[in-house]
Amino acid sequence: MTELPIARVLPDVKQALNHSASAVLIAEPGAGKTTETPLALLDEPWLKGLKILMLEPRRLAARSAAVYMAGRLGEKAGETVGYRMRLDTRSGPKTRIEVVTEGVLTRMLQSDPGLEGVGLIIFDEFHERSLHADLGLALALEAQSVLRDDLRLLVMSATLDGERVAGLLGGAPVITCPGRTFPVETVYVAAGRELAPEKAAANAVRRALGEQPGDVLVFLPGEREIHRLRRELETGPLPAGTDVYPLYGQLRQEEQLAAVAPAAAGRRKVVLATSIAETSLTIQGVRGVVDTGLRRTQVFSPRTGMPRLVTLPVSRASADQRRGRAGRTAPGVCYRLWSEEEHARLKDASEPEIREADLAELALELAVWGVRDAAELRWLDAPPAAPLAQAGELLRRLGALDAAGGATPHGRRMAALGTHPRMAHMLLRAAELGAAPLACRLAALLQERDLLRGPAAAGAGSDLTLRAEALLRRDAAGWAAGGEDTAPLRAAERTARRLEAQLRAAAGDLPPQKRQEDPALSGLLLSFAYPDRIGQRRGEGAFLLSGGRGAAMNEGQPLARSPYVVAVAVDDQGTQSRIQLAAAVSEADLLEHHAGELREVREVYWDRQTASVRARRRVLLGELVLKEATHEQPTAEETSRALLEAISGERLEVLPWDKATTQLRERMAFMARHVPDWPDMSPEALLSGMEEWLLPYLDGMRSLRDLQRVPLRQALEGRLDWQQRQRLDREAPTHLTVPSGSRVPVDYSDPEAPVLAVRLQEMFGQQDTPRLAEGRVPVVLHLLSPARRPVQVTSDLASFWASAYFEIKKDLKGRYPKHYWPDDPTEAVATSRVKPRL
Incomplete structure (x- = not known):
């Protein structure tokens, strides 16, 4: 076997970890760091009797790395080398190297902060800067400094500011290793931006197959684009013996393995992948890369507290990673569907997920760890304050945090589920109601926003309940009929079953699930996950959300006429959010199942329609008024204070300002402007001081008509003492x-x-x-x-x-010739007549 470049620096890595608790390894693509480093460190003296945990950001990469390393030892995964990911584990008592995914590492640290039995944690592909990787490193550093000074940490990356990470690790040594890559020619296809993405990519794929030997790897932003490109390629001619494989995170394991396996003898393959294939994986035989230059990610909006899925250009670092896939085993070509000028404008690197993502899951994990302030931990990039505060507010609303910010027992159960806190809360509440299977299906449907777009969701509009019904019908009928149209439904069902298993593992035996197949419960279950997005209808297609923001959906669909909905997918661009997915919920269910969140408020207010003071009782859910009664009579004090608020809102204009009273106010304001120690009589001062000078005169009044009887001149003069009144008449006479x-x-x-x-x-x-x-x-x-x-x-x-x-x-x-016009006006006699009387 040809020696990999990493072999030349492994002695340096061993030396660093022998003398330091941490190290940083920067190894270019193709160096072999992922599979060679753990095996090389396994027999180090400081690891005797201890195991290595290696964190991989992606499930497919974790499984592939473990299987490959086990094969190097002549074993199967689960012996010396194993892997652990949610609901898929190959690990045993003899396992010394365990490849884990990010959520699993967090759970292991939470359940055993000291990580007894672990001697080294390797953070692979750390340059991807996922939220869980940043959190895992922060927790591991805390465990190392407080509980396990013998615990080693190794951060590995292909492209990363090594010195910055080394500083975070307390001045850790940095080892650099060149990769083993072959020359890759870069071809910019500027016309790719002028065509629909799938057509531009299809043209580039056919060109690559015609110009280059070997297989072709295509990078696309998401699953939807993969299916579109696959259909586009199947409608046109491809060279004989060419197979097309999709590759994305939600794909079944056997289909993922088929995509990364070498092509059969005499055949070529085209792999249509998301950024899952950007790092870690080596797909044998790839000589051509077609890159759309796009990635899909969730960006959190602090303005609304809502994440939105966006498609963005990749960074230059990501584009270089993708390009390198064409040169892993032989020289290749990368076809970029953008211009060189556009390439120069790309960001150097993608933003770390911690700066853009919804931080609810991070906030819950910190609370379970026992951290009230994120600044207590060491971060490469600290979580931004505003999104973290909003995440804390959401968690309190879900019952995951107490008033002091600590994790409640319910919050700990939510964290143990290992899914987003919204989904975790819904699953636990649904289990109590006997509807966990339906909740798992709803959660699965929300994994990908447009999961059921197309024939499977024809006529469904924005209604998630209809999608749940489609999933339940297909599940009941069986999947044998199959067909491409059922592929998204199959993916959702697999995810739902995985969530059910997670729920059983975290919550123990579930109570009898008697209502599991009642899709009418969808809105209620989703209201547990989105208590801040319960919408109350205020017009055709227009809703007020319980969080206080307005939202709307396309008119003409039955859901747009529902009195209440739960908006589960919302695009927050513009002044009013657009509801993309929702489900109807009844007022009765809200009153019954959200009783703990309801507020009963008695309000005394100024009713503009009747121009009078009224009293009402309101039952509120967030900003929504569920019930209202207006038959009560306000007390005299409540009435007077409501009148003051009405007067303040109208800027004093509802009071009886006749000519004399207006002049009095202006005279007093004139004195306040020019005479020291005179009471401020500006409109602002009068408004702020109404309780003192006006309130005593409002007794017995409750309407606009009553206000016309206020002795306003007397009230204003009451602000002055006797001497000031005398002075006013003297210095600012009428x-x-x-x-x-x-x-x-x-x-x-x-x-x-x-x-x-x-x-x-x-x-x-x-x-x-x-x-x-x-x-x-x-x-x-x-x-x-x-x-x-x-x-x-x-x-x-x-x-x-x-x-x-x-x-x-x-x-x-x-x-005016008859009038008196003297030559010396200073000595003349004044007159109000034509001529003075002499």
Whole structure:
């Protein structure tokens, strides 16, 4: 057997782990790190009597690595080398190397934080930065520092900032190993973006088969695209002897193994894969790679608390990983369905899942571990605060956390199930109701958003209950009829059975499941998983969700007219969420089975329709009003306070503001602006102080009509003491007496510049501008013609008399020749008539 590149650095790895508790191994694709490193370390003295746990991010890679290593020892998996994943274990008492998937490692750490009997944990393909890998490393570091200083940790990756990880591990040594890859030519097919993805990929596959020997590996974002491309390839000619295999996570084990096995003699194969084939797996015989450059991932939205499934461009690091698949065993070609310019704009690396994902599962695991603050652990990237806080709120609502943030017994049972907390809570509640099999099927249907899209879900629209019925009908009829249309249903049924086994393992014997085949229970069961997405109809297709957000579904389907639904798949883009999958639920079920979450609230409020104070009792589920009664009478105190809220909402405008009262408020505001230690009379101050100055006058009132009887002037004057009232009349009088003897009202609507509008002739003899507020503020004189039309605005009367008056006099004398227009206005007699009486 040809020596793999990893063999040259294995002595360095052994040396590092002999002298250090941790190490980092950076080995390029093809180096052999996954299968050679654990075997090489097995006989190290510090591992005597202890086993190696190796974490693999993907089930297929874990199983393949274990089977390959066991074969190297001349054994079958389950002897010296085994694997452990949920509901699929090949491990025995003699097992020394155990390859585990991420969720299994978390469960092992939670059940035995000291990991007795384990000497080394290997984190393989750590560059994928999955949520469970980050969590597993954080928990392992805690166990190492607190409980097991002899526990070794080895982080392995193909592309990773090794020094950064080494720093997290306390300055661990970094070993680097080149890979064994053959030259790979890169061909950019820019036209791939102009066609439908399956057509562009089909063209590239045919080109690869025509130009290159060997097999072809195609990278697609998801299962839906794999099936579309498979149909596209089957409709057109492929070279004779070519077989097409799908490869994705939900595929049956035997089909996955067929996809990665070498092609039969004389035949070629095309493997249509998701990113499952990006790392760890070597598919023998691949000489051509067709890369769509897309990946599908869930991105969590802190704005709404909802995750959404999105299709994104891959990073340059991922594109290079995919490209390298063509050069693992011989020279090859990679066909990229994008341009070189687009490639230059790709991100260097994908965002770690911990920054984008729903953190509910992480938050629950931390609580079970006993951590109240994530900062207590060491992270390569700490969980973002806002999504983590929202996850904690959801867990409290599901009954998984207590008020202090600790895990409840129910929360521990949820964590033991190893599935998302929403699904775990639904499964446990369903088991109590005798409906666990239906709940498992519902959970399976939600594993992939569009699982039953197409012929299997014809006419189902957004209704998940109809999908559950289709699954139950097919299960009852048997699967012998088969056919491609049943493939998604088969996948859902396999997942459901796996969930049932997990539930039995975590919860023990289930009570009799008497209601397992009643799809009408779907909405109720889903309401346990999504208590924040129970929707109340408020129009055709429009719903208010219990979490407070609005959502809508396409009109015209029966579900859109349901009084209540549970929105289980929601696209939160835009101002209003779009409901993609939902199920109807009855009000009676909500009242009965969510009784512990209901709040009864008595409200006294201002009813705008009747313009009066009313009282009501409401039964609330989140933000939804399930029941309401309005026959009660509010108390006098409740009525007065409701009136204050109504007045505040209308910004005081509902009060009886006559001309005199309005002027009083403006005079008081004027004084507050210019005189120290004067009460603030701004609208904001009046609103905030209503309890003090207005509340005493609201006794016995309850409607808008009653408010018109409020003695508003008296209430405002009540804010001033006797001296302030005297001062107000003196420094901000309602009227000023002008030289003609007339009392002219002052306009205080602008507190910076009070206005006196007076006929010019009535100001003759006045030398200077009148002043207010202890002489601080001159009035703005609006000087009027005899017909009371403005002729001049000034706040400097002396300057006006000395200059502008004479120009204005000429004009006025021409228009009003009978009136008195003296040459010296400062010495003339003021008059309110045509001419003064001498």
